[in-house]
Amino acid sequence: MHISERANPNEAGVIPPDGSEWRPEAIREEVAALQHEPGALLPILHAIQNRIGYVPEGAVPIIADMLQQTRADVHGVISFYHHFRTRSAGSNVLEICRAEACQARGGRALERHVQEKLGVGYHQTTADNEFTLEPVYCLGNCACGPSIRVNNETIGRVTPQTFDQLADSLTTSVLQLK
């Protein structure tokens, strides 16, 4: 998706992680820094997503050209891996563990609660752009479930109540930044 097609960022009050729209130059820098490594594509995609917040579709031809691969190859890799996103996420990325050990501790009820509370399903972003909800299959915190991860921080033994507190605190702190 081209940058112009993104949900109006100003209206939602979102600033992309690098403080600007992505520049082709940024993509070229990341590719150039890693392209001589063996099997460089995954490290490159990680670097781009870490810098911009997602892998823009406009990056595909640049990566393909520099790595001398086809666009189809690069697109194929991006779409294969759940971790890579092709559009910007909400202010907070919220991942809920859906795997068995968390199910055994009430994970299903928790995921239902979170979806109802936020009013979105998986792979969706809330209307106020605060949360993007993603499923995750195991965070390795299996003796203290159910677990969620918020912006790369894993939290154990989450109940609907503690989730509500967390969601409120995250929303509040974002408002304070404005």
Added chain:
Amino acid sequence: MTTTIYVPCDTTALSLGADRVAKQLQNLAELQGLDIHLVRNGSRGLFWLEPLVEVQTPYGRVAYGPVAPHQVEELVVAGLFEGSSEHPLYLGDIEQHAYLQRQQRLTFARIGITDPVCIEDYIAHGGFAGLKKAAALTPQRIVDEVKTSGLRGRGGAAFPAGIKWQTVLDEPHKQQKYVVCNADEGDSGTFADRLVMECDPYMLIEGMVIAGLAVGATLGFIYVRSEYLLSKKMLDEAIRRAEAHGYLGDNVCGNGRSFRLEVRLGAGAYICGEETSLLESLEGKRGLVRSKPPLPAIKGLFGQPTVVNNVLSLSAVPYIMAHGGKAYADYGMGRSLGTLPIQLAGNIKQGGLIELAFGVTLRKVLEDFGDGTFTGRPIKAVQVGGPLMAYMPEEQWDTPMDYEAFAKLGAGIGHGGVVVFDDTVDMGEQARFAMEFCAVESCGKCTPCRIGSVRGVEVIDRIRAGENRDSNLELLEDLCETMVDGSLCAMGGMTPFPVQSVMKHFPEDLMASPRPVEA
């Protein structure tokens, strides 16, 4: 005098507030004018006690746990800094705890004791003794020692590690060979790889260097799943320090041989835990499973001979080299030798890492260590070995944990995860989830897995809705058989195992309508 305080820094401790506990301890010590040395140690793997705070006293380390951030102040008032026993969370010397006393920790001997990235700590606790011995041996002697140990792949396939190493060693020299560590620990209910990487990363590094010396590889990759960012951080730092100390680099342990290591991140694909898919991913491609043969040992990463081993297999090697293969093989039973790191998880009161010789029964693990379910209700089913393994009903819990004994039941030990469910579980839903998970995570290369899993979900839904139940049950059986026999790898080939176990042991749940989930 400086008081040393330990607050673990592994994912589980952090997920329960360990950072806030550490910060508060520092603040309160400052207020009291007390000089403390705060060590962020690894977790000892007694997860129901995390965050487990330890204080160094003249009589040894004294533990308190589980310490919630809001309890820190009252603990300090009760004399935590002096190691006082005047608080209900006082545990005394944690090493005397029955949970640890009953274990046989060979691989996990150091976790929770040391600061994970402190190389001096590692060496002081026996680290690099195995590598130093290996560096003085011929490659064949190293491989022989691993063969003697009887070590089998701990990732789940249980293939003898020594034979794999021999195959790579026997490939012509003067070509690039690789050692690849499979750290894509995706099975629900498992966290032993994570514990190694977060709490004792030098052990994995040491095991990989030994593997490199054994097979003539000069480069190693650790493929860490992207969910384990902390593991990558710990490993990166440990690799940097190991290089500075001459354990990695152009002159390993001064023996003139070269070995370098790099950590690579996966990107959220369960299938990349399958070794050929992992290799594709490392090469920068979609993680599609390769046909075997050729074996990765002959044509692996970038078409070169490659040892691919799980974190736990490689982490067992330093002990084997330091103490001899025979010492390791003295543990265990039958053809399952050495110790198995069992990971007790799910609905259990005392979950954690339990390293024991093979042969212990599942019931002993559940009763002696687990102490019942977290919810206090009876256990209904236990899934051992990850999402592709069978659900076991109570009549099977007396089976000894041994690869062959479990295989006889159509079950498996896999990577050693044990996930406990209480009697409120809807086993029909668990069977459906097995198929659903496969539909999400299938690489798509072979039809039985790609299409079979989607059809599996649909057929289970029809059975549960009461649509042509008998013929749909027959269809489900047939579908499972097709997936088992016709899939290219274990993903499609084993997804039916949990489904078949539900059909066999919990048919009443499968026939019943799905229970509503209350939010």
